Amino acid sequence: MFGYYLSGTWLYIVLVVPAFILALIAQAGVKSTYNKMGRIENTGGYSGAQAAAAVLRFYGITNVAIEAIDGKLSDHYDPRTNVIRLSKGVYYGKSIAAVGIACHEAGHAAQHAEGYVPIRIRNAIIPVCNIGSYAGIPLAFLGYFLSFEPLILVGLGLYSFIMIFQLGTLPVELNASKRAINVIEETGLLADGEEIKGARKMLTAAAMTYVASLAVSIANLLRYAIMFLGIGRNGRR
Numbered sequence: 001m002f003g004y005y006l007s008g009t010w011l012y013i014v015l016v017v018p019a020f021i022l023a024l025i026a027q028a029g030v031k032s033t034y035n036k037m038g039r040i041e042n043t044g045g046y047s048g049a050q051a052a053a054a055v056l057r058f059y060g061i062t063n064v065a066i067e068a069i070d071g072k073l074s075d076h077y078d079p080r081t082n083v084i085r086l087s088k089g090v091y092y093g094k095s096i097a098a099v100g101i102a103c104h105e106a107g108h109a110a111q112h113a114e115g116y117v118p119i120r121i122r123n124a125i126i127p128v129c130n131i132g133s134y135a136g137i138p139l140a141f142l143g144y145f146l147s148f149e150p151l152i153l154v155g156l157g158l159y160s161f162i163m164i165f166q167l168g169t170l171p172v173e174l175n176a177s178k179r180a181i182n183v184i185e186e187t188g189l190l191a192d193g194e195e196i197k198g199a200r201k202m203l204t205a206a207a208m209t210y211v212a213s214l215a216v217s218i219a220n221l222l223r224y225a226i227m228f229l230g231i232g233r234n235g236r237r
Helices: 002-037 048-058 096-114 117-124 126-145 149-187 194-233
Strands: 065-069 076-078 083-087
Touching: 002 096, 002 194, 048 065, 048 083, 048 096, 048 149, 076 096, 083 096, 096 117, 096 149, 096 194, 117 126, 117 149, 126 149, 126 194, 149 194
Parallel strands: 065 083
Antiparallel strands: 076 083
């Protein structure tokens, strides 16, 4: 039993801590880029709300509302209510960051309107992902202490859907950013050169947070797999 806990601690240090540090760095990168690009006003004078509306017009979407909400970097698209919710700094802001973020969220609205396949797949696994986040590891623990490997595999299989969800999120987010930049270039929301480059930096920094989240999910899954399966096969008792 002592070996189990010792192994769990070392695996956490070796696998999870570096991934967690990567996540912290990614979050810091987003905030730093947002603070920098949030101070530079776009030459067209477009607010985030106007930029999001421009993306919706570009895709011929007429049934999506745009609302201002409290918070910082709390921007998101809610497909259940067809509402793009932008933090007040983005909704009213006329910075390069505000335009980039708003267009990105409108890109998600376009994905839903078009039935973008990766987002449909990701949404389809959300129920299993929720079950896996609550029940996966408890089931694996139970299988471990009962020395019943099939239950361990079921638990880890359920838990792996967290990683699968994060993996499915990457193409969704990258595509939304690609749509944002394409519309910005096509419609002239931002001037050529430095402004578009700044928006791309903002969206790239945001994408890195999803890469980091995936890394954390993979690290945790590997840690539990080694703990429950590796030690068990080497005679934990």
